[in-house]
Amino acid sequence: MDVDPRQYEHIAINDNDIHNIIMSYLVHNCFKETLESFIACTGMKQPSDYLEDMDKRKRIFQFALEGNALKSIELTEQLATNLLEKNKDLHFDLLSLHFVELVCSRKCAAALEFAQTKLTPFGKEQKYVEKLEDFMALLAFDEPEKSPMFHLLSLEYRQHVAENLNRAILAYANHPSYTAMERLIQQTTVVRQCLNQEHTKDGPPPFSLKDFLKS
């Protein structure tokens, strides 16, 4: 390849590509109104079956993020039957969200019963045992926020589970589970790391997303 990876400024870009990238981002994150408005402005072709499902997906995501895992599970079953059966890790994570809810609202007896009926069956497989132990340990503390496992109660954790659920639903419907935007940013990061490793100070510096966003 005789093209220097640092010389990126003269590469031609297709407008359509950019629109597609933006659309994929909006669809993935269920920004329905924004998407409709964007389509109207740019005159892009409306993606066929996305819209209706987007509403449902959005609600599923919201419930999971709030910690209302049971509702989230119910809606998922409606939208994508068998998804959770085939995706046991996800199923476990969602159920554990509900468990955490019960623990946080200090409903110990209910939490215990829920764990015994819904979570322990997963314990037959070795890979769930440690996770189970982590969650059960929350029961021992009067103030679970102060226990060693406090991260299981955090927003970040719920976000993580909700996002996984979102991706799984998209994949189930044969749509891409990652946005083009994510991939592009990941790619840029790697390229920049590679270029930095080459130790050559001469020539133009590689593109830095961080600097761009700051400016």
Next chain:
Amino acid sequence: MGGVEDDEPASKRMKLSSEELRLLSNGSAIKEPLAGSSGGLMAWPLHSQGGKEVVGSKGLIKKVEFVRIITKALYSLGYIKSGAHLEEESGITLHSSLVNVFMRQILEGSWDESIVTLHDIGLTDERTIKSASFLILEQKFFELLDEEKVMDALNTLRTEIAPLCINNSRVRELSSSIVSPSQCFSVWSLKQDTLRARSRTKLLEELQKLLPPTVMIPERRLEHLVEQALVLQRGACLFHNSMDKEMSLYADHQCGRDQIPSQTLQILQSHADEVWFLQFSHNGKYLASSSNDRSAIIWEVDANGLSLKHKLSGHQKPISSVSWSPDDHQLLTCGVEEVLRCWDVSSGECLHVYEKAGLGMVSCGWSPDGKWIFSGVNDKSICMWELDGKELECWKGQCTLKISDLEITSDGRQIISICRETAILLHDREAKVERLIEEDRTITSFSLSRDNRFLLVNLLNQEIHLWNIEGDLKLVSKYKGHKRTRFIIRSCFGGLEQAFIASGSEDSLVYIWHRGTGELIKALPGHSGSVNCVSWNPANPHMLASASDDRTIRIWGLNNLSAKLKDSHSNGIHYCNGRT
């Protein structure tokens, strides 16, 4: 005479007690009650007279501690009444009353009360109190679970156990055990025993280990002290050479010198010239000897002594050494700068001759699996052969001298030989590493210990040096007293656990030292010529063989008289020719 004591005036009683007080302060132990008092010793509160009373001739033993551990031992042995009586009579209670209450509460299962008592006992270490509380509450937790009071157990965990903030991983395990008390996760079945209630007595034992010994005397303390003394005695027993002796508490253990072979039991006179080398087989059932008369002899060891089994002829030169195969089925003999011959022990047949054109062998040895033979050659190399005679490897260079021993460690890795006048080479075949033992004087011979950790080196200056060859090479001991001026004299390890060193000597005596202390124990007369080599029977710590220039081999054993005085359990060897 029963009523007399009651009538005795108080003053007389007082005198008795001051008498005993005097005895005590002199440091002598109380042996018997003083005459005139059939009621035995009086009890008075010793605590108030200071816990400084001592017993024993060295004044090391505090009386209070002594009585308490005896009391504990009585209780452990099941003599409850005696234990209680001793507590009463001596006025020394085994445990303070609080501790007694505590123990009772544990055994009854009054958990919350026991924790209160625990705090009252007055321990100084916060951590100990917490750990002990943890154990008690854990027991409470498990017992609640057993009674299916799940919510109560959970409550205990949340409000009592977790706040202690110790042992978080255990807290984790406890919460998991609530969730599935009976049908445990299949993977967890391994943890089953740690996840259920143990017996309350076991809990008490665990607590005993946790709490300081002044509060609760540890179990079996007296037994432990006595065993310690016995082990020390055994270690200090210089002549310990007999497994039969059982240790008794009545007298200090000490094997007498009569456990060391010191009497000639047999004189073997079948060689026609100086006997240069001998060695017992690994199983102790045979002895092989080699001589200047160019023959080797295999002797059989049995209940009546040694008898000639085979005379091996064939060498054209005197035989300098022999080597037993690891399974004792074959014997290698080495002619001086000549060939090696391999003989079958049961038939006496010569199986193979190992030679190298134009060169002569100087030493021989076996690989530990009996598949290969090593030999030193007079061109200073060491060769390795397959049994059928095929030469496999040859280490050239200054590996060995014309006069040298050859030993291979039992892991097959190290080949040991004298490579220079003052140095022994330890060549590791696998790691291809070489180590050197360097001495100031000329080395004449060496011997490897059975555990491969030590090397016994004979020097020109009449010293025998013991080297540790495991890890870093270190000189450990020196043995002196024997005579060596002109010839090769050999020494060996021997006795129970190779605790002794024996050596030949030019003054025709056999010398025996205690390996650990280096003390010369015996110098045995009998031979009429230089004693060239000694070998101690590996299977019988009471049998020693020596080879001499006087053409004889002497078999040494225990003193006849003491052997007869022993109980009927003999070593299976009847003694004949009991005279020197």
